[in-house]
Amino acid sequence: MKRYQATEKSTPGERIARARAERQPIDQPGEIVDGGWFWRRLRNKYAARVERIATNPKRGMLRSNLLLYQAMLEYVEEELQAWEELGDDIPIWSPGAALGYRLGPAMGFHTYPLDSFTDLMTPDEARWSMDYARKRGFPSDICDRIQNIGTLMVSGRLPQISLVTLEFNDCSQGAQANLWAGREVGSKIYTFDVPFEQDMEAVRYVEEQLREMIDIAVKNIPGVKYDRESEERLIEYQRTYREAMHWQRKIAELAAQKPCPISGRDALRMPARQLCWKPSFVEYFKESYEELSERAGTGEGPLTGPERFRVLWTATAPFYTDPFGYLEERGCAVPVYEEGTACATYYVPGEGEQYFGQELENPIQEEAATLLSDHWAGTAERRIWEVTMRCRQLGIDGIVHFEQGGCVTCNGSARVMGERIESELDIPSLYIRGWCQDLEKHDEQAFEAQLGEWLEICTRRKEARRQA
Ligand code: SF4
Numbered sequence: 001m002k003r004y005q006a007t008e009k010s011t012p013g014e015r016i017a018r019a020r021a022e023r024q025p026i027d028q029p030g031e032i033v034d035g036g037w038f039w040r041r042l043r044n045k046y047a048a049r050v051e052r053i054a055t056n057p058k059r060g061m062l063r064s065n066l067l068l069y070q071a072m073l074e075y076v077e078e079e080l081q082a083w084e085e086l087g088d089d090i091p092i093w094s095p096g097a098a099l100g101y102r103l104g105p106a107m108g109f110h111t112y113p114l115d116s117f118t119d120l121m122t123p124d125e126a127r128w129s130m131d132y133a134r135k136r137g138f139p140s141d142i143c144d145r146i147q148n149i150g151t152l153m154v155s156g157r158l159p160q161i162s163l164v165t166l167e168f169n170d171c172s173q174g175a176q177a178n179l180w181a182g183r184e185v186g187s188k189i190y191t192f193d194v195p196f197e198q199d200m201e202a203v204r205y206v207e208e209q210l211r212e213m214i215d216i217a218v219k220n221i222p223g224v225k226y227d228r229e230s231e232e233r234l235i236e237y238q239r240t241y242r243e244a245m246h247w248q249r250k251i252a253e254l255a256a257q258k259p260c261p262i263s264g265r266d267a268l269r270m271p272a273r274q275l276c277w278k279p280s281f282v283e284y285f286k287e288s289y290e291e292l293s294e295r296a297g298t299g300e301g302p303l304t305g306p307e308r309f310r311v312l313w314t315a316t317a318p319f320y321t322d323p324f325g326y327l328e329e330r331g332c333a334v335p336v337y338e339e340g341t342a343c344a345t346y347y348v349p350g351e352g353e354q355y356f357g358q359e360l361e362n363p364i365q366e367e368a369a370t371l372l373s374d375h376w377a378g379t380a381e382r383r384i385w386e387v388t389m390r391c392r393q394l395g396i397d398g399i400v401h402f403e404q405g406g407c408v409t410c411n412g413s414a415r416v417m418g419e420r421i422e423s424e425l426d427i428p429s430l431y432i433r434g435w436c437q438d439l440e441k442h443d444e445q446a447f448e449a450q451l452g453e454w455l456e457i458c459t460r461r462k463e464a465r466r467q468a
Pocket of ligand 1: 115143144145146170171172173174315316404406407408409410
């Protein structure tokens with residue numbers, strides 16, 4: 001059996017310095033390659049976008065997007081400033097999908113959801129990034145977002161990550177990428193054992209692990225603590241998150257209206273998770289709700305003609321093209337994306353009686369419960385239940401399952417879910433192969449042709465039933 005070396009001869013610090021010194025074709029002449037690289041690029045991108053939206057908004061786009069992009073610009077500027085002041089001494093936590101966005105800032109961490117960061121890459125950056133990871137032996141046949149997580153951590157273009165936490169929960173490949181990259185740059189690594197069950201015993205089991213992880217972080221990572229003040233901040237951030245969920249649920253009520261007031265592009269847009277503890281997160285959803293409410297009142301929406309069909313979109317999508325616009329031009333509304341706006345998590349830990357029928361005892365339990373209620377983690381039953389409920393709630397006619405190459409969720413529970421919902425609610429499914437960011441693999445023409453053909457068949461079937 002092949003034995004892998006636990007350590008290399010060079011230190012993590014030396015590897016990061018080497019990565020920063022290696023100039024890649026993506027860099028512009030004179031561009032500085034250091035831990036501020038990603039932030040400087042994002043700052044320029046958001047500054048230009050804010051300017052564009054403020055002066056020349058795209059037709060049909062929600063005005064509240066300006067608020068969102070301003071919040072992102074502010075966030076990026078804060079992170080860049082932290083890099084300029086502290087360099088690699090910034091305490092950074094790269095968590096799995098569901099954890100760390102409230103607990104992290106409450107403890108003094110800068111929480112980096114690297115999968116969300118990859119969503120912010122331009123097509124050129126994504127191309128460069130996938131090549132970078134593959135040259136270092138990372139597999140090319142898994143989800144492209146995940147390949148990009150690895151690059152962001154090891155290429156020296158972000159500050160050094162101090163803590164990586166994993167849970168083999170909702171995105172097992174994301175956990176693998178974090179593990180690979182965390183070892184490479186010498187981060188502290190903590191793995192959670194998250195049970196499939198959703199009950200108080202499971203909450204207490206995860207709580208115990210969270211307390212152990214906090215203890216390890218406080219002892220080993222300068223600049224972080226968990227004391228009374230941190231706990232008060234955590235309680236406040238959890239309240240902010242629940243408030244945002246309140247507005248998302250109200251958006252879901254509006255999205256149920258016909259004609260649909262929300263565009264597929266806006267339904268897909270998820271404000272970056274690292275903002276979820278900030279008041280701007282709530283303001284964005286509140287303003288979106290108020291704007292959509294106005295639209296619903298006047299019958300304004302993304303469709304130019306009558307609504308012939310409406311689709312629920314799962315579980316991810318091509319990032320650089322607009323399949324929603326393609327559907328909308330053909331009379332098909334896309335009021336909801338499985339994890340986006342108008343699809344607020346049904347269970348919001350901390351809402352008392354609603355959660356497991358019991359009050360949670362402390363804010364750490366609320367974080368544990370969040371980890372346990374991740375939408376497509378655990379068994380497929382949870383995902384099926386939630387998507388079935390959305391289909392009923394929003395009067396959905398069909399489901400598009402985006403089969404992202406290499407994703408367990410997209411290629412695993414999707415078929416089980418689609419078949420179940422078709423047999424229970426007579427809602428047809430399209431299973432369509434695609435890639436989020438790898439434009440060499442993603443064939444847009446074939447993708448649209450398949451979408452259009454399926455839509456045509458389904459729309460005719462719906463019309464025939466209406467007339468029967
Ligand atoms: S598409 Fe699948 S593999 Fe890719 S980030 Fe999402 S859950 Fe993970």
